[in-house]
Amino acid sequence: MSYPSPVYDGESGQVSSRPRAHDADPDLLIGERVRVHYLATGESTRGQFGLYRWDMSAAAGGAEPHFHRSFSESFFILSGTVHVFDGAIWSARTSGDFEFVPEGGIHGFRNESGEPASMLLLFAPGAPREGYFEGLADSVANGTTPPPDFFTDHDNHYL
Numbered sequence: 001m002s003y004p005s006p007v008y009d010g011e012s013g014q015v016s017s018r019p020r021a022h023d024a025d026p027d028l029l030i031g032e033r034v035r036v037h038y039l040a041t042g043e044s045t046r047g048q049f050g051l052y053r054w055d056m057s058a059a060a061g062g063a064e065p066h067f068h069r070s071f072s073e074s075f076f077i078l079s080g081t082v083h084v085f086d087g088a089i090w091s092a093r094t095s096g097d098f099e100f101v102p103e104g105g106i107h108g109f110r111n112e113s114g115e116p117a118s119m120l121l122l123f124a125p126g127a128p129r130e131g132y133f134e135g136l137a138d139s140v141a142n143g144t145t146p147p148p149d150f151f152t153d154h155d156n157h158y159l
Helices: 129-142 148-153
Strands: 028-030 034-040 050-056 062-067 072-079 081-085 090-094 098-101 107-110 117-124
Touching: 028 129, 050 129, 062 081, 072 081, 072 090, 081 117
Parallel strands: none
Antiparallel strands: 028 034, 034 050, 050 117, 062 107, 072 098, 072 117, 081 090, 081 107
């Protein structure tokens, strides 16, 4: 395996990092249950990846089994217990646990512990997941269910 072709061809590097404080306000609220932090969007990483922190309340639900055709999804549990579906079984994942789901891999997640939980979601390449998250938030706020094409448009294929 070799490294990708260079993207930056300068000689001395550049000042271009984008810090974000741990106590920054969330970028999105999904009802009163989930606080979403847009740590690195597909747009900000030039499509390389998207990284999001999900802080779930004790009453939080999650995503039922589904798959994506165009990107992988990874979970890293920061705190609490999150149940992750690997296509066959639901398993409790706790702080420090990691799970990678390749394109086409059936997966789901939910917080059913009765305690708050927090995790990182990594999508690669960097799909525009913000529109999906914001559509879910709008549906929760309006008490509606998104139309089926909403899920297809965002490469979420529920089983």
